[in-house]
Amino acid sequence: MAGPDEAGRARPRLPSWFKVVANTGPDYLDVKGTIERLQLHTICEEARCPNRWECWNARTATFLILGDICTRRCHYCSVETGRPRPVDSQEPRRVAEAVRALGLRHAVVTSVNRDELADGGASVFAETIRLIRELNPSCTVEVLIPDFEGNEEALKTVCAERPDILNHNIETVPRLFPRIRPQGKYRRSMKLLEQAKQWGMRTKSGLIVGMGETLEEIREILHDLRSVGCDIVTIGQYLQPTRAHLPVARFYDPSEFALLREEGLALGFAHVESGPLVRSSYHAERQITV
Numbered sequence: 356m357a358g359p360d361e362a363g364r365a366r367p368r369l370p371s372w373f374k375v376v377a378n379t380g381p382d383y384l385d386v387k388g389t390i391e392r393l394q395l396h397t398i399c400e401e402a403r404c405p406n407r408w409e410c411w412n413a414r415t416a417t418f419l420i421l422g423d424i425c426t427r428r429c430h431y432c433s434v435e436t437g438r439p440r441p442v443d444s445q446e447p448r449r450v451a452e453a454v455r456a457l458g459l460r461h462a463v464v465t466s467v468n469r470d471e472l473a474d475g476g477a478s479v480f481a482e483t484i485r486l487i488r489e490l491n492p493s494c495t496v497e498v499l500i501p502d503f504e505g506n507e508e509a510l511k512t513v514c515a516e517r518p519d520i521l522n523h524n525i526e527t528v529p530r531l532f533p534r535i536r537p538q539g540k541y542r543r544s545m546k547l548l549e550q551a552k553q554w555g556m557r558t559k560s561g562l563i564v565g566m567g568e569t570l571e572e573i574r575e576i577l578h579d580l581r582s583v584g585c586d587i588v589t590i591g592q593y594l595q596p597t598r599a600h601l602p603v604a605r606f607y608d609p610s611e612f613a614l615l616r617e618e619g620l621a622l623g624f625a626h627v628e629s630g631p632l633v634r635s636s637y638h639a640e641r642q643i644t645v
Contacts, residue, residue: 415457
């Protein structure tokens with residue numbers, strides 16, 4: 356077993372199927388250098404994504420806009436919580452320049468929550484989409500947005516730029532929201548996805564499993580997502596980022612992820628990315644064509 360967490364519980368050793376090769380090849384170093392040179396943030400680093408080496412070696416990264424400090428504290432997420440710095444008006448252009456420098460065909464942009472802003476940062480998402488397309492006309496754009504506290508005008512601001520995929524992660528089951536996502540609301544997130552679909556978006560959402568939910572509860576979420584027209588879903592295993600975070604309730608077997616994929620496809624999702632190491636932007640470039 357690994358060492359104990361802060362509550363004194365033994366942290367379980369990762370199952371044998373979690374094998375990540377930390378290879379820093381030339382493409383990885385080029386991505387890292389580009390991010391540093393343009394003074395950008397990535398969710399790959401801030402959320403301690405286990406796929407960073409694979410993705411950066413494939414010259415893909417998920418940009419994190421609106422800074423790197425979040426106004427919310429979700430108990431599974433390693434992004435820093437606190438008082439954010441002022442919005443950087445040049446950040447959208449630097450993201451677009453990074454997309455051009457890396458030669459991306461599909462750019463994925465997400466953000467921290469900025470609940471102190473009137474529009475939650477929606478205008479910055481919109482400007483980032485515009486500038487990516489201005490500098491990279493053939494590049495498709497996917498945005499992974501927060502819930503904007505239910506602000507429909509903020510959502511409309513993003514949707515008006517017609518991102519190729521609009522992603523909003525539901526993350527966990529309704530029963531666990533109060534404990535795990537205390538500042539989020541399950542129905543509010545579902546309403547956002549439903550509204551975006553009504554405005555013509557290709558929508559996507561993601562789940563993290565292993566935080567105390569049941570398989571039946573996961574199936575209920577999949578049904579809920581399809582009921583609001585969600586097109587694409589990602590399902591991955593929760594990994595405790597630090598000892599201060601929520602402990603893993605259980606590890607799902609790869610066969611269970613395969614089963615959830617088949618059940619999701621049977622429900623009518625255009626694509627289901629399901630596996631232990633899957634995260635919301637994992638293989639995102641492959642999902643644009645489904």
